[in-house]
Structure formats: structure tokens, C-alpha cells
Amino acid sequence: MDAEQYQSIEQQITPPTPYLKNVLKAFLIGGIICTIGHAITYFYIIFFDFTEKTSGNPTVATMVLIAAILTGLGLYRKLGQFAGAGSAVPVTGFSNAVVSAAIEGRTEGLVLGVGSNIFKLAGSVILFGVFSAFFVALIKLILVSLGVVEW
Amino acid sequence: MKKMALTFFFVPFFLVGCSSANEQTIRIYNESEVGGVRADVEGVIAETDEVYNGxxxxxxxxxLVSLQVKPWLAFKKQKIExxxxxxFDEQYPDLNVLVSTDFKLYWESEKLLEEKDQQKVVDEVQKLKELAKEET
Known part of the structure; x- marks a missing residue:
């Protein structure tokens, strides 16, 4: 059997990827996660002295904490299997990436295991997040100093 | 088939949010002695089409004027504000005016509408104005 034959057989056997179904699942679960986040925002606005502007930080912290606990209990993995990108794109996915990497490295010790593995997956998010924030701020600074836009 | 029926069963629940009345509601708590201002304030809010509650x-x-901007115009909030x-600043130069589209201020001022003790309202309004400045 040559490579081409193998490929055609492989394509025949592989079940088709249900793109539409996956997209719908991701949309629904991602939407539900965001709705929960919004409910937490309103919780902080109504019961504490947070405004719409300031309630973002505690909301993100709470969502990260919930996702971290769910990851520790092994429940977030099930959600991830079902929803795919729907559970990975919101901030809870970031938390899952950090915590699962930390759990993975636990056997190698606290410093070399957990310490060096914790940002294995999320490190790139932080790096490019900081980098793009810096870049956007730089562009805005240039535009403001040229007088095109205001702060 | 059963799944499909279940999906269609839930459709009305999702669409129910679209059916609410689209009329503007404006409520005013007025304990001030300045006369005639009430109608003016109501007029200014009514003129602002982007606002559905004030x-x-x-x-x-x-x-303290707290407004709720129509959901699709949420990105223009700051400009409307x-x-x-x-x-308002032009209309009442001698008043301390704060216009906000923040939900917190709307929620709290809704509670103030029922309040009888005027001093309490003054304190609360000042507290809310401080809160609106908060950045962190």
C-alpha cells in the first residue's frame, strides 16, 4: 500500500467532522458561561458598591475561581469535551489552562513541577496579551499626540 | 424529532425578551424648591431617543440623572452621557449635575424614589456621585 492509497482509505474511514453541531455547542455553552459572568456582574453591582465600570475585576476573579475549582474536581474537562471552544475562549478557559498545567506538574515537586509548568499553556496568552496591549496603547498614544483622537 | 420539538418549545422563552413595551419611562424625585425644573428635566430626557429609562x-x-441606554447602543453610552x-450643565449652571448611564446609579436612584427622608437622599446622592468617579 502506498501513501496515496493509505490516504484515500483513511479519508473513507474517518467520520466527517460535525462542524455545525460543534459550532452550535460552542455557541450555547460559551453563551451560558458569559450569562453566568453577567449574572455575577449584576450581583456585585446590586449587593456591593461596584459600578458597571469597576465590577469587571471582581467578576473575572470569581469566574477564574469557579473554573479553577471545577478543573480541580475534573468537571471542566467534561465541559471542554462537550463544548470545545465554547469553554476555552472565555476567561474560564484561561483558568483551566493554568490549573490543569499545575496539577499535571504536581508530581515533579512544587518548584520544578508546579512552578515551571503552571504557565506552560497560559504563558503565551499572557505574553501576547501584554504585548498587544502595549502595542495598542502605543498606537493610541501616537494618535493622541498627533491630535487625531482624544483619550 | 423529540429534540426538535424540545428546541421549538423553548423558542418562545428566548423571544419573550423582545416583546416588552418599548416606551420610555421617566421618573423624577423632586424635593427641591426650584420650580419648573421638573418639566424641563423630563423634556431633556424625553428628547434623548437612545434612552429607554430615566x-x-x-x-x-x-x-442626579441616571439613564438606561437601549441595548444596541451600549457602545455609545459614553457619548450619550x-x-x-x-x-444639563448649560441649562442649570448653578446646580451640581451628574448624568450617568451606569446601571449601579440607576438601581440605587430607583430605590431613592421611595425615600421620604430628604437628608438621607442628599447623603446617598453624594455617595453615588463619589462612586461614579471610582476607577478601580
């Missing part, structure tokens, strides 16, 4: 709390020389603020 509450104006008016005590001593403090005026600035425009209405300017309008």
Missing part, C-alpha cells in the same frame, strides 16, 4: 433625583442643589451632561 430617573432624575433632585435634592437641594444636587441633580457626555452630550446629556453638557445639555
Amino acid at each position: 430617573i432624575a433625583v433632585f435634592v437641594e442643589d444636587e441633580l 457626555e452630550r446629556v451632561q453638557k445639555q
